Amino acid sequence: MLTKQVQLKVLIFGLFLISLGLTIKPISSWAGDDSISSAFEKDDARARELFISIIPVLKHPRCLNCHATGDYPRQGDDSHIHTQNVKRGVAGRGKYSQKCSACHQEQNITGLNTPPGAPGWHLPPSSMPMIWEGKTPGEICRQIKDPKQNNGKTVAQIVEHVIVDKVVLGGWNPGEGRTLPPMAHDEFASRFQEWARYGAACPQ
Ligand code: HEC
Ligand code: HEC
Secondary structure, three states: OHHHHHHHHHHHHHHHHHHHHHHHHHHHHHHHOOOHHHOOOOOHHHHHHHHHHHHHHHOOHHHHOOOOOOOOOEEOOOOEEOOOOOOOOOOOOEEOOEEHHHHOOOOOOOOOOOOOOOOOOOOOOOOOOOOOOOOOHHHHHHHHHOOOOOOOOOHHHHHHHHHHOHHHHHOOOOOOOOOOOOOOHHHHHHHHHHHHHOOOOOOO
């Protein structure tokens, strides 16, 4: 009699667990559509969409002014050629006495039309100029992923660069009178990171 009661309790508890399982399952598969559980699955269409969505940041003057064509940096929202005959130089740090560090400090200088600053302020080197100007999203994406054109970095290292690099972050603290890129840094960085997690596929 006692054992039968115990058996019954076990059975009821078992049924309870099964029904719990059935209740939880639809919830987790619903969550799986969009978030946590599928975040690491490869999804080329999703990755391409995410990459295209961050292009307005990459093409914004705060970024493009160092990632533009030519042997010189650019200035301002119209991306005009940097004044005072400043040139890229082999290492991207300027030529002769016009070294970037002669004017650009580790932080911004207060006031209008003063040089913005961040540690390591310079252009990509002439052998690997990382130019985005005039390129399609697909071309930019393939270039960013190519270790021969990105200074030997993995996708994970590029993601980290975008999250922590002081020059990148400086785009959102650009000094007086300069406009900001069209989305918050957090949003930009998380879209970039998701692009990598979904498999880092490039648009056509
Ligand atoms: C002062 C110049 C400068 C500015 C402004 C600048 N960058 Fe860069 N960027 C560089 C340099 C130099 C490198 C190369 C770094 C290296 O090789 O470690 C680079 C590399 C990168 C890379 C990775 C490499 C690749 O293959 O393209 C990304 C992504 C990047 N920058 C994003 C940005 C974003 C986003 C902004 C604007 C918010 C920005 N950068 C603004 C100078 C700049
Ligand atoms: C003689 C001083 C001087 C030198 C040398 C110099 N800069 Fe500048 N730079 C400035 C000043 C001043 C500004 C701000 C101009 C303004 O806002 O009107 C500026 C602005 C810029 C901007 C525009 C920032 C933005 O967000 O619009 C970039 C990019 C830049 N410099 C990159 C460089 C790089 C890279 C080097 C070295 C290759 C360099 N500069 C060398 C003085 C200098």
